[in-house]
Amino acid sequence: MSEPAPERAPGLSVRIKLTLSYAGFLMVAGALLLAVVWVFLLRGRSDGLRVPDLSDFLRALNPTNFGPSVFVPAAVMVLGVLLVFGLVGGWVLAGRMLAPLTRITAGTRRVADGSLSHRIHLEGRKDEFRELADAFDAMLARIEANVAEQQRFAANASHELRTPLAVTQTMLDVARNDADRDPRELIDRLRLVNDRAIDLTEALLVLSRADQRSFTREPVDLSLVVEEAAETLLPLAEKHGVTIETAGDVTPTVGSHALLLQMTANLVHNAIVHNLRTHGMVQISVAGDDEHVVLTVENSGEKLPERLVSTLAEPFQRGTRRIRTDHAGVGLGLAIVKSIAAAHDGSLGLNPRAGGGLVVTVRLPAAHPLTDR
Structure with missing residues (x-):
């Protein structure tokens, strides 16, 4: 800082x-x-x-x-x-x-x-x-803070990438020493570990792309992005017994459609998997004015302390006190959201929900028809 x-x-x-x-x-x-x-x-x-x-x-x-x-x-x-x-x-x-x-x-x-x-x-x-x-x-001061953050990120990324490799090596050693072990079980477990390593690598690539701002800017309707993300993740919501509600009118902004979709999908995914075990809800709304467009994702869940909420956007922070542990991701979901918002000259806000859960707000610059064509 x-x-x-x-x-x-x-x-x-x-x-x-x-x-x-x-x-x-x-x-x-x-x-x-x-x-x-x-x-x-x-x-x-x-x-x-x-x-x-x-x-x-x-x-x-x-x-x-x-x-x-x-x-x-x-x-x-x-x-x-x-x-x-x-x-x-x-x-x-x-x-x-x-x-x-x-x-x-x-x-x-x-x-x-x-x-x-x-x-x-x-x-x-x-x-x-x-x-x-x-x-x-x-x-x-800014350079020193960025260098320290990059060093922490590199150390965390190295640890996270080393974990699936270590697990894979352990399973292979066990299988080599136990010739009677069912190979199908080993293959299934190796596939899960490999999928997690792939997810982590892809998340790191998205995060790097957002940080470098190496993308083409184009007009994007954030309300359509929300609908696309909600429709994509609807089967996961149904599996977890979570209802998704969307609201909002046309909210034009400028940026990368792919990155904004990734940002919205991460928010909706987190809201689904970190929710109540039964009868959970996710509310997604978009609003805008002449200066900004605002995306709000609100989900039910347990009450979260302020101290925990303030760390959720840091890389590899999974919020251990949140409800669900399945589909918990690789700990980069909100970090990617924060980087994508910053790359679009926006900001990310996290606040605990009064009744339990989390309220996430992303504020982006609005598109001006006369200047952003």
Whole structure:
């Protein structure tokens, strides 16, 4: 989870700071220049505030006054002082102005070396550099969270994929040591284990496809997707004694029909298998407005604690306290739903149902006829 950017008091922008700094520097340089003009051209005149003319410059070169032997070395010396002052002043000002950028660069190098936990935490009031540092910190926090999530997912996936292979090896070892064992029983059990491994692999492929957003977007009526998913899973609902009710009008959105169907089918499947043992119900509704379309899947069942509900969308979380254990899937159903919703710029909401069971809400952007054609 990315940490929020710190609250900062409003401050001057870097552009304004640089402008004021260089303007002030030029004011100082101009003051020195005017002082030089006064010393060499205006000093000793009764009307010293009048703009100097050619006679003043000639007077400055008059040997009886200052003379070239005095003026030229003095001018060179003054220019040298101005040059040194400009270089030193510009170096100091640029260093002060670019100090935050130096910290950001150092932080970037540390991240390039693999330190995702590093944060810049730039102090001071809000300006362009502080906004850049805050955005960089927020990006690092998101990357660190995503990497940690991917590592957990890889570890869980490896464990889940290893399980059917280990079970298969065990059954084969038992069959090899027991020549009198009925091979048909072994074949049936091996088929079940193999089917589970195939289901898990296909679920991982769907999840990866959704995460990468590698699909073509097209207009989709979510109400038709709901009808298709409900009709497909009706035999499973009848087997479990669960009734399915659908409601809603046309709800156009934009996305992949196949992925949205997979998302809806996962929700309906979960609602069927995690339900009451008898007389269970599943209610599916779709609604929409100018901005969003909302898919709601509600099912009966035992009361679920908030803490359990908040973890159900994590990969390989099967909700061990939910009723049914058959057809429980591979623990990726709601994780796939969450990824598909996110890939369609939507969101997933999970809430325990007051009378027991679960209420799942998926919110997706609505299709705009003039812009989404």
